[in-house]
Amino acid sequence: MTGPQLLPCETPDVKLPRGSKGKTRWVLPATILGSSLGFIDGSVVNVALPAIQGSFGSSLATMQWLVNGYMLMLASLILLGGSVGDRFGRRRIFIAGLIGFAVASMGCGLAPSAGWLIAMRLLQGASAAMLVPASLALISSAYRGEARGRAIGTWAAAGALTMALGPPFGGWLVDTVGWRSIFFINPPIAAIALFFAWKLPSDGRSDGASKPLDLRGSTLVVLSLGLLCYGLIASGEGNGLIGGLAIAAAIPLGALFVVVEARSVAPIMALSLFRDRDFSGANGITVLLYAALSAALFLLPFLLIEVHKYSATAAGAALLPFSLIMGIGSRWTGGLVERIGARIPLMIGPLATGLGFVILGLSGKYPGYWMGFLPGLIVVGLGMTLSIPPLTTTVFDSAPDEKSGTASGVNNAAARAGGLVAVAALGLAFGGSELSSMDADAITDAYRLIMFGAASLAALSALVAALTIGKRSVAPVREPAPKRG
Structure with a gap:
């Protein structure tokens, strides 16, 4: 997670649990608290990065x-x-994810070194991978009809509130208590969520639960993405040979993943979904758009804190308008998609987002927030708000109903993978230099280059929309969900 964001879609398949209806009253408290763990942690880490770097004397890599x-x-x-x-x-998996995330968070807060902190962040990510799909699955299995819609709406509203308040609250913790406190707040929240989760009814296995887990595919994804990220980060540090070898090794592993998925009895990624041009296009847009947003939101706090001397609290609060626009505007945009379809918003939204990045890039040298950063953040927020609901609609409309959960999972992973690769490539903009050795002008120049690169990615996503998204009949849009973790 690289900042306050919404995912295009995050909706699971629906299976009914066993147990009394009375126990469903604990579902929303448990899932809201559990889901908020990864989001709060992820949204405040960027604000805390300068403090963590100073504490360990760490490199940009x-x-x-x-x-x-x-x-x-x-x-x-x-x-x-x-x-x-x-x-x-x-x-059961939700509870395991809660426990794993709490343990990893304690490990992060007590980390004696940057290497230990990275190891605990890996464990946090693995735990969040259990929490994320389980949270909404529990809600969908506990409610039916209109009650399900209201429950998901309540969950999404709580996520939007967390999205808005997370960065300034995290920044305040960094300023007043220290960066370790952003991790120490997770175990108490997990404990309360765990208390509620124990009261939930046990749920049965789904119809496909007897199929083997796709462990080979999952391993190949970790290896290929891991090597790609390592290669990009190493190249950004100036180790071009090592970086090039790692990237070269990632390519055949990625190809092997496709082969394995094509032959798997129960693949984690159903390749048949990509036969639909709209589905392929929507996921391409997702990768590009979230790569742009992740890169921009990674570096923005560094510029505010290191160059313009904002406090961590102020840097977190700077993102508040962006978060509010996305949290409040998505419902209106969903109605717009119902009226005119997804294609036009998927072209206009990314273009507006790209314009916002250009504004941020041009104004980066000005320390004033109201004229220097707020206009660009508002435009980026409006552009993303125009983009997310049509992505949701397109992904679900282009997939068969029985594969809606798989389709949303693929799109969810695409958003995160796009951000992953973009953050890994950021070092290339610094030309092998370290943040600690760069003066304000050099950091500002790198920031401008990254913002213009993000604008290019956003514009490219609009082109992909124009080339791939067809004029489907308009279907009801599903409420977009806050990004978790």
Whole structure:
């Protein structure tokens, strides 16, 4: 996770649990608290990165791995996490994810070194890969009809509130208590969620639970994405030979993953979905758009804190308008998609997002927030708000109903993978230099280059929309969900 974001879609398959209806009153408290763990942690880590870097005297590459270690495990294992929930029960996997995340968070807070902190972030990501698919699955299995819609709406509203308040609250913790406190707040929240989760009814296995878990596919995803990230980060440090070899090794592993998925009895990624041009296009848009957003939101706090001397609290609060626009505007945009379809918003939204990145890039040298950063953040927020609901609609409309959960999982992973690769490539903009050795002008120049690169990715996603998204009949849009972790 690299900042406050919404995912295009995060909706599981629906299976009914065994147990009394009375126990469903604990579902929302448990899932809201459990889901908020990864989001709160992820949204405040970027604000805390300068403090963590100063504490350990770490390099830019280390800071990249603090973010990417988490995203690598989450992006790679989130599809397997859904299958594991189907196999062993979503309540059980949700509880395991809570415990794992709490233990990893304690490890992060007590980390004696940057290497230890990265290891614990890997464990956090693996735990979040169990929490994310289980949270909404528990809600969908506990409610039916209109009650399900209201429950998901309540869950999404709580996520939007967390999205808005997480960065400024995390920044305040960094300023007043220290960066370790952003990890120490997770175990108490997990404990309360665990208390509620124990009260949930046990759920049965799904129809496909007897199929084997796709462990080979999951392993190949971790290896290929991990080597790709390592190669990009090493190249950004100036180790071009090592970086090139790692990237070269990642390519055949990625190809082997496709072969394995094509032959698997129960693949984590159903390749048949990509036969639909709209589905392929929507996922391509997702990768590009979230790569742009992740890269921009990774570096923005560094510029605010290191160059313009904002406090961590102020840097977190700077993102508040962006978060509010996305949290409040998505419902209106969903109605717009119902009226005019997804194609036009999927072209206009990314273009507006790209314009916002250009504004941020041009204004980066100005320290004033109201004229220097707020206009660009508002435009980026409006552009993303125009983009997310149509992505949700397109993904679900282009997949058969029986594969809606798989389709949303693929799109979820695509968003995280796009951010993962983008953050790994950030070092290339610094030309092998370290943040600690760069003056304000050099950091600002790198920031401008990254913002313009993000604008290019957003514009490319609009082109992909124009070339791939067809004029489907308009269907009801599903409420977008806050990004977890």
